[in-house]
Amino acid sequence: MTNLLAHLGALVIRRTRLVLLLSVAVLLGAAVLGAGAFGKLQANNAFEDPAADSTTAQHLLDQHFDGADTVVLLVHARSGTVDGPDIRAVGDAAAHRLSHTPGVSDVVSYWAGHDPALRSTDGRYALVVGTERSTDAVGAKALAALASTNDAATVTVGGDAEVNHDITEQVGKSLLVAEAIAVPIILVLLVIAFGSLVAALLPLAIGAIAIAGTFAELSLLGSVTPVAVYAINLTTALGLSLAIDYALLMVSRYREELSGGADPERAVIRAVTTAGRTIVFSGITVAAALAVLLIFPLYFLRSFAYAGIGVVLISVGAALVTLPALLVALGPRVNAGRLPWARRRMPATAAPFWGRVADLAMRRPALTALPVVILLLFVAAPVLHVSFGTPNDRVLRPDTSSRSVGDVLRADFKADLADGVDVVTDRPLPGSAIQPYAARLSALPGVARVQTSVGVYAGGLRVSSAADPRLASESGQQRLEVIPSVDPRSGAAQQLVRELRSGPGPQGAAIHVGGQTAQLIDSKHAIGSRIPLAALLIVLTTFVVLFLFTGSVLQPLRSLLLNLLTLSSTGGLLVSIFQDGHLSGLLDFTPLPLDTSMLMLLFCIAFGLSMDYEVIVLSRIKELHDQGLDNRTAVVEGLTRSGRIVTTAAALVAVSFLTFGTSTVSFLQLFGIGAGVAVLIDATLVRAVLVPACQRLLGRAAWYAPPVLRRLHDRLGVVGDLADDPSPEGDSAPALSKIG
Template identity: 50%
Template sequence: MFDRVAELTVRWPRAVLVVASVLVAAMSVVGVGAFGKLVGGGFDDPDSQSTQASRVIDEKFGGEANLVLLVSSGTQRVTDPAVEQDGRQLVADLRKEPELGNIVSYWDTQSDSLLARDGRSAMVLAHVKGDESTREEHAHDVIDTYTGRYEGLTVQAGGGTAVGAELSEQVLKDLLLAEIIAVPVTLLLLLIVFGGVVAALLPLAIGTVAVAGTFAELALLGSITDVSVFSINLTTALGLGLGIDYALLMISRFREQLALGTSVADAVRTTVHTAGRTVVFSAGTVAVALTALLVFPQYFLRSFAYAGVGVVVIAAVGTLFVMPALLMLLGHRINSGRLPWPKADRHRRRAPFWGRLAGTVMRRPVLSSVPVLAVLLLAAAPLLGVTFGTPDERVLPEDAASRQVSTALQADFAGDDEAAIQVVADGSVNYAAVDAYAEKLSLLDGVVRVEAATGTYAQGKAQAPGPANEALERPDAQRVTVIGTAPPKSDDAQSLVQTVRDVAAPAGAKEVLVGGGDAELLDTKDSIASRLPLAGGLVAVTTFILLFLFTGSIVQPVRALALNIISLAAAIGAMTWIFQDGHLSSVLGFTAQPMDTSMTVLLFCIAFGLSMDYEVFVTSRIKELHDEGESTKDAVVHGLGHTGKIVSAAACLLAVGFFAFATAKVSFMQMFGLGSGLAILIDAIAVRGVLLPAAMRLLGRSAWYAPGPLRRFHQRFGISENGPASSHATAGVESISMKESARNA
């Protein structure tokens, strides 16, 4: 394959670039439509009990309350005639909105639960209709129309839908700010790394191809399935980052060949066979890690698999075809626009620092690696106390309107109706059974009251029998609402959900479904935890197979997996120390809370994939030198001498894009950006610079071990370095078989 690609780009570079330009233009046109098709939400398991309960409530009861309007009257009580008139007018206008249903207010029910303790505020609950793709849009329309000053009232919007709408809007703002910061900084670093204007601009071409192609993919997928709007963040950060990584590897190898006196055509051929092969294999390892996200039912996580795999594959294909064509046309002009500080012979010499570092580590592997391991394990220690949650209003800044409403509801009202546990009994359940069931629920610890079609209950007794409530009753189903004292998303609130689920179903019920916000959190954690072994197993097994095919050793994949897990544990442990334990909260401006379950899984998969990216960068050069006859020690020293600067530069450039998310106002975006950037730097510097050479020195000849049958399998089916004859002549070496390299280890 690499022979054909090399010859295609050498013989017809202009034709390749014309075709690529047409494809990028077409993808850009299609990709613009992605922004109108991507949706928010997607954190819940569609098959969980809580989601089923929400679905039944939507179908049979008009939907549960997902929008809360906090209505304040200033210094007057909401029961004053003038205030009450304005309040009733507000409710009447809301009932005219086609996007709203199940509107309940204090002025209609006179329920104390909807009245603030000081009597100056009241709640209006409503259900915003629509699915994930339309609900937030409807919520925006209602919020824009009714919040602020309304007659003599002040109206603020909160609740799940308002939080989701404000969250999506804030994420887009954060993304724009991050790009405004990251792009110029990245351009400056590219100039420093490449030492020339022309070479520095080439990675942007690959980044453009990757981002445009992935947006087109997301637009097409968004037409047939739910795709999260948050996938945009990964597309831009990873597209630009991988474009830079892959282009840096290709350009460095091309310049290296030109510095040796190779012709432009042969330099391109060698670059495709060596760096191009590494890029393809590296992309495969990153894609495998991201594919594991498809095992989770939440489309929030699945969307990152769509975006991540797409951007990796498109970046690799673009690098394999577009970059060699550009290099062929530019030739020695790749060094045009040279800046004054690079030395003229920089491409003739191996990076001295990384070579010296590898040599020092391999002379004293234990003494060099133990302090690094100790620091990484110390950073990982906070994982011993990690807890997990799902996004709520606390991920927004304190001045966000929906968060202020939530804070007011918890502080000023006796129980948050919008955060109540929703119980649906499917079947023909008579009033006597509902009455007995509601009484049992009201006796549970932590329950303020229970509302059912038969009345309101507290402490095992009916407090307000009243007439049947149509919002809680249907001929074939009954709905019961349980309001508790525990703060939403707390451990006590989740325990209450499980306790309610353990209560025996009322007589006549075919099935009882328990939902609500805390039930969704509980189900999401269980859903992700139950699939983590499968996802982790898939990543481990596929990575092992790919690295075996690449190296011909069964020891190298195990070594790579072990080192990657250590570096990831350190990065995620540091994020736990910051975002769960609250350190640096005053600096970054977030509220400490449990680690976001979905974002932590995403961080692991992204960071694991990128760490394998650098693993392949380094190992490919070590294996190349080892196959050419160098001992394991010399291959590691010289391999890191060749690739150390490339990997460290690529890591810094990629980390900049992720670190830019630290400016976000949404805390889980801060966590994802800082965690990804930190994981990349830990891997590129501590693991590749110290732990890898130490492990290779301690393993010695066994580093390349494989049982006889597997060695023969690799010789037949493995990925080997077989470049064109001219390339090997230029380098002054010939490839040798895996068997010969094993003997020379």
């Protein structure tokens, strides 16, 4: 690999102008193609397992019953109750607007039949409810037109349709706010980190190519398979993060070679062969971590795999080809626009502070590592009582339309119609066939009542003979609405769904169970059942990549254990904050069970970035170790030379993620704070303290491999041979220093 990268560097030098022209052409072409991605990416059903029972139920409801997603209009009487004639006029007008909204059907109103379930216990609220197909969502403008207010009453829009709209809208606004905060801070930090204005622009060039190229990839994929619109956010955040990492590595090594007396062209070749190798292995490890998301059936997670793999590979390509060409074109002018305190000769990356920390950890491994491990385990402890959920209206702020409706439904109505459990038969049945079945379901614990096409049941008895014809399809399929008396996210509600699924259907017919609670169970199963495979794949790929990189079987194991410690402490912190509610007042969110999909995404990204920093640090340590330095000196000097890169990159990445904490959507806050904290923990406590302490405890065994694996590594892995760096003219130059 070393010689291959050296030849690549020489080729870039010989064809600098062509490389830069092609890079500009690729950037412009990708930008044009990528602009179409925004119209192809989706948000509906992103968190559903296509093979789940709840998804089958949803398809049956879309096919035979005009959908199951609700549009809820909450009518609030400003004075008195909703039974007055002026409030009735408001309610009738709201029902008329809803029934004439394209995509909405089966509209029911409290004033049409005075169903007590549609009236709040105190009489101040009443409901108008319609349904929509999951594949035919009502537009934002149509939903907004349903709201109204006058002196008598206000009409507020809620239900599944408005929740989906509000979440999508608030996520978009939150990301704009986060970027408005993060970008200026990152730009300032880039100038400080690189010490010059010109060098600070290089990561932006790499990031632009990576982001535009990934948008183009998503545009193509969006034409043939569902891709979640949320993947755009990962593309921008990860693209900029990796561009910063790789530019710091390449530019720092380039400057280091210049300061050592190399001419610009030779400095570029050396930077490509050394920093470039680190970039290649970093890219492989990050891409492998994100590729694991492909095994999950939720296209929300698969979309992040598409975006993540694309942005990593394009970032690596741009860092190995475009960035060296820019360095060749700039030459010593890469240091132009130096800051006042950086006008002295600029070496590469030496950071004596991190060397001193590493030296202390090497001299007193137990004394330095044990407190850090205890601290991280203490922070991780709340993971033991973690609970999981899926997004609903409570991820939004209370003043959001759909959230305000949801709060009223939970507080003032005996049962929340919007959170009902749908039971659908797989074949046509007469109404008489479902009567005993509905009576049995209504007697189950946690059931308030069961609504059917032949009446309403509660407590095992038929309490109303009022038929609801919309619950029987034209082809004869039957739909039963099981209205729970418990919180739909609670363990009791989940047990209710399990009982519904395990029990026999009416007259031997198979039944499918849908609704929010059923989707939660299915989502947890879709992710949880594949976590062992995901963990196995991550362990295997990490072991193989790090073994090929280091030639050691203990370095991959050490890395995996430390990454597990980072992820556990991050998970514990998230449970403490977002589930238990600490800092909920400061961050203004409602404590909820953690979103399973977002948590899985967070851990994969955090693991990938952690491996990125692992490779950066190990690369320098191994290089020095292969040059003949003893273990302690190699570690201390390696941290001295790489510590500044890792901590600077982590600080810049953390800024981009932590600004998500300003979001008005709690699962976005969870993701941003979790990713930012994980990066900071890994780059400081783990890389600076635990890595050198572990290296000291392992001693010479840190680089151990059985003879058979050692021979395999000598054939396939990265070996510390002498690299013949090709000159720009294509001839072999004298061998340079040994490369690890």
